[in-house]
Amino acid sequence: MIRCDQLCGGYRGKAVFGPIDLTFEAGSVVALLGGNGSGKTTLLKTILGLRPPLSGVVYWQNKPLHALSLAERARLVAFVPQQHKVTFGLRVRDIVAMGSKAGLIKATSAEALARADAALxxxxxxHLAEKRITELSGGQQQLILIARxxxxxxxxxxxxxxxxxxxxxxxxxxxDLIVQLAATERTIIFSTHHPDHAKRVAHRCVLMRAGQVLADGACVQKLTSDALNDLYQLDF
Amino acid sequence: MIKFGIFGILFASLAVLAGLGIAIGPFAMSPGQLVGVLMQGPFGAPSLLHTIVWEVRLPHVVGAVLIGAALAISGAAYQGLFINPLVSPEILGVLAGAGFGAALGLVLSDHFVTVQLLSFIFGLVAVGLAVLLAWRVGDEDGLIVLVLAGMITAALFTALLSFIKYTADPYDKLPAIIYWLMGSLGQITWAQLAWSAPVIGLASIGLVQQAERLNIMSQGDEEAQSLGVPVVQTRILIILLTTVLASVTVMLAGMIAWVGLIVPHLTRLLLGADNRLVLPASLLVGAIYLVAVDLLSRNFTSVEIPIGILTALIGLPIFAGLLLRLGASGWR
Incomplete structure (x- = not known):
């Protein structure tokens, strides 16, 4: 379980979102929706500990995030970023194996590569395992990050x-994969610009606008036409 | 298996080139004579041949091996760390700082030890200042700030070096400074190699141990952190090890440019982009490159050409060739 208490986050001391109280229950699938610049990515990065909060606390399994080592965090939460820059042509299999070894320094290369192969x-x-990442299209690179x-x-x-x-x-x-993973009691939090995707796979959705939570609840109830018009400030 | 084969070929090439480096020179010797003198060991029967091999050429070649290896692995580590194939070891100002320290030493003292010590200290000071400045600015866009801070310290020590040259005695000190800055393996002694070899060896092992983390950090800071890598600590460790390596090379032989930029590219062409292979292999390729250039510098003309000039003159067309080739197929 992940919990945010009065969490406020941003860049260079300037708040982008918050204060926000949110709880992500174990085994739940939560979709985060909101317009560009509403604070979704900054919220996710603050929850992940990739950005320090401006105020408030994030708890992972009832422990404050700052009390967990990076290795412990890597064993609890995996992250697929929105943007990924590719410079050097590392082999796809080795990039995916970085996920296998995360937080497990003693994992052997053989074990890591086996887990990488299974994820691919x-x-x-x-079929992409032996290719260099620089040879792949943007979509294929995204799939490799998900595999990692x-x-x-x-x-x-x-x-x-x-x-x-x-x-x-x-x-x-x-x-479909998100639905399968949810069936194995994994917690999945994803941001999206597709309300239909949220309705299809998420148990719950959080709607954000200007750094604040506009609505939080079951997707069927919260993702109505009126709510979406309000969220994206559409005037018909 | 192919990659093991490449390592084998690199080892064999280095051994052959080192042998040629010892055998070839103004004083000609047969392979039999060379083997005979080498078998005698450093304390063999005194002779002109023994002195040439053991006191002149062997320290020269061993110095080239160590310096080439150190500069190459430094460049490879920095290119991985800064996620940029155009980076070389001097990006944070280490060579400018070490060059200034050496020039200051040459002005203040006639003792070579003072020159080397000041060169080493100011190499560390320049990089330390760049890191400190970047840390004061904050960790947003960490790598860009670090590069800019390095440019500032490099510019500062380059200006200070110019000031030292301007005020130095033009008949005695200035030529010494200029000659020293051109880079030369000619003054390397066994005593220097005895302490610098373990330093270079340990720092290189330290870098090779960070190779897997460098791979992960090449995915970007946030992704590396989410994969469990302590980015800031790892970065500082790599900068420290690289600075020690680069400073030691400047101490031993002055400014030798281009090795740290070109050799990692050549190595990636051979073995791909995986730092677990690139870092150890760049040690070998760097050593081969500098031994070969040293061989040319000592035998190209009747007077030994400063090696720093040749590494640039030979390195530039190689780099231009790489640009033409990789420009079409993408960086590795």
Whole structure:
């Protein structure tokens, strides 16, 4: 379980969101929706401990986040970022194996590569294993990052706009995968610009505007036309 | 298996080139004579041949091996750390600082030890200042701030070096400073190699141990952190090890440019981008490159050309060739 108490976050001392109180129950799938610049990514990064909070506290399994080592965090939560910069042409299999080894310094290369292969197979991307990451398209690179997070085998998975760059087919496969993972009691938090995706796979959605939570509850109840018009400030 | 084979070929090439480096020179010797003198060991029967091999050429070649290896692994580690294939070991101002320290030493004293000590200290000071400045600015866009801070310290020590040159005695000290800055392996002694070899060896082992983390850090700071890597601590450790390596090379032989930039590219062409292979292999490729350039510098003309000039003259066309080739296929 992840809990935010009066959490406020931002950049260079300037608040982007908060104060926010949120709880992500174990085994739940939560979708984060909101317009560009509403604070979704900053909130996710603050929850992950990648950015220090301006105020408030994040708890992972009832422990303050700052009390957990980086290795402990890597064993609890895996992250798929919204943007990924590729410079050096590392082999895909080795990049996915970084997830297998996260927080487990003693994992052998053979074990890590086996977990990497399994994650690639789960996403039906085994054929890319020996390619260099620089040879792949944006969508394929996104799938490799998702495979890396799967190889991390954490109880919590955080995905920031995971369908970015993915074709329609891969979007559907990813949504199916989220449903499968949820069935194994994993907690999944993802941000999205697709309300239909949230309705299809999320138990709950959190709507954000201007750094504040506008609504929080079951997707069926909260993602109505009026609520979406209000969220994205559409005037018809 | 292919990669093990490449390592084997690199080892063999280095051994052959080192042998040529010892055998070839103004004083010609046959392979049999060379083996015979080497078998005698450092305390063999005194002779001209023994002195040339053991007191002149061998320290020269061993120095080239160590310095080439140190500069190359420093460049490879920095290119991984800064996630940028255009980075070389001097990005944080280490060579400018060490160059200033050496020039100051040459002006203040005639003792070579003073020159080397000041060179080493100011190499560390320059990088320390860059890191301190970047830390004071904050950790937002950490790598960019670090590069900018390095540019500031490099500019500062370059200006200070110019000031020292301007005020130095033009008949005695200034030529010494200029010659020293060109880079030369000619003054390396066994005593210097005895302490610098373990330092270079240990720092290189330290860097090789960070290779896997460097791979992960090449994914970006936030991703590396979410994969359990303590980014700031690892970065400081790599900067420290690299600074020690670069400073030691300046201490031993002055400014030798381009090795740290080009060799990692050549190594990635051979073995791909995985730092677990690139870092140890760049030690070998760097050693091969500098031994070969040293061989040329000593035998190209009747007077030994400062090696720093040749590493630039040979390095530039190699880098231009790499640009032409990699420009089409992408960086590795």
């Amino acid at each position: 197979a789960q996403l039906k991307q085994s 997070a799967l190889a991390q085998q954490t109880p919590v998975l955080v995905l920031d706009e995971p369908v970015n760059h993915l074709d329609w087919g891969h979007q559907q496969r990813l949504l």
